[in-house]
Amino acid sequence: NAGVTQTPKFQVLKTGQSMTLQCAQDMNHEYMSWYRQDPGMGLRLIHYSVGAGITDQGEVPNGYNVSRSTTEDFPLRLLSAAPSQTSVYFCASSTRGLGEKLFFGSGTQLSVL
Amino acid sequence: GENVEQHPSTLSVQEGDSAVIKCTYSDSASNYFPWYKQELGKRPQLIIDIRSNVGEKKDQRIAVTLNKTAKHFSLHITETQPEDSAVYFCAARVRGGADGLTFGKGTHLIIQP
Numbered sequence: 178n179a180g181v182t183q184t185p186k187f188q189v190l191k192t193g194q195s196m197t198l199q200c201a202q203d204m205n206h207e208y209m210s211w212y213r214q215d216p217g218m219g220l221r222l223i224h225y226s227v228g229a230g231i232t233d234q235g236e237v238p239n240g241y242n243v244s245r246s247t248t249e250d251f252p253l254r255l256l257s258a259a260p261s262q263t264s265v266y267f268c269a270s271s272t273r274g275l276g277e278k279l280f281f282g283s284g285t286q287l288s289v290l
Numbered sequence: 291g292e293n294v295e296q297h298p299s300t301l302s303v304q305e306g307d308s309a310v311i312k313c314t315y316s317d318s319a320s321n322y323f324p325w326y327k328q329e330l331g332k333r334p335q336l337i338i339d340i341r342s343n344v345g346e347k348k349d350q351r352i353a354v355t356l357n358k359t360a361k362h363f364s365l366h367i368t369e370t371q372p373e374d375s376a377v378y379f380c381a382a383r384v385r386g387g388a389d390g391l392t393f394g395k396g397t398h399l400i401i402q403p
Contacts, residue, residue: 217299219393274383277324279391283332283333
């Protein structure tokens with residue numbers, strides 16, 4: 178049981194490049210979400226999903242897309258990377274209501290130059 | 291939307307002493323209040339949570355208290371140990387809200403030997 182797996186752990190992009198952060202969970206959790214963590218800002222919700230085929234925007238969705246074709250996977254796409262997207266990204270899942278008892282992945286440290 | 295304020299941003303205590311971290315929230319409809327611990331370079335992990343129908347909850351050396359009238363909740367750690375050194379985040383979720391958790395900005399707890 179691996180829990181929540183995120184790849185890659187580190188990534189450097191140039192402004193304007195696109196990429197996908199991968200997130201997979203093997204706990205059969207319905208709820209999955211993406212957060213970004215910036216120094217002194219806590220964790221902010223980007224997008225979330227309450228089940229396969231259902232996604233919605235969180236607090237800071239601009240510049241990001243998500244999809245949920247399976248229960249296990251919830252990738253986050255950066256469409257055209259900007260320096261303001263330099264951050265640590267965490268994927269999280271839970272079996273309870275949205276936000277309850279979150280299990281976090283190990284994070285992706287992204288730098289946009 | 292919900293707003294969560296967390297204080298202090300840094301807290302230094304002697305090993306064996308108690309530590310208290312305080313959070314206030316703005317939306318009286320919030321009904322779920324978790325606390326996460328994040329060690330340096332690691333993922334956040336849930337350490338305790340409380341619902342709005344409960345005033346206090348304990349788990350060994352950790353306790354959380356909730357004052358709904360004043361809209362604040364606190365984390366209490368007794369008999370602090372070196373492994374308690376970490377960043378602690380409080381969060382709140384609005385009942386029926388689809389936005390998941392709103393996090394505070396974090397408290398860096400330092401345990402002095």
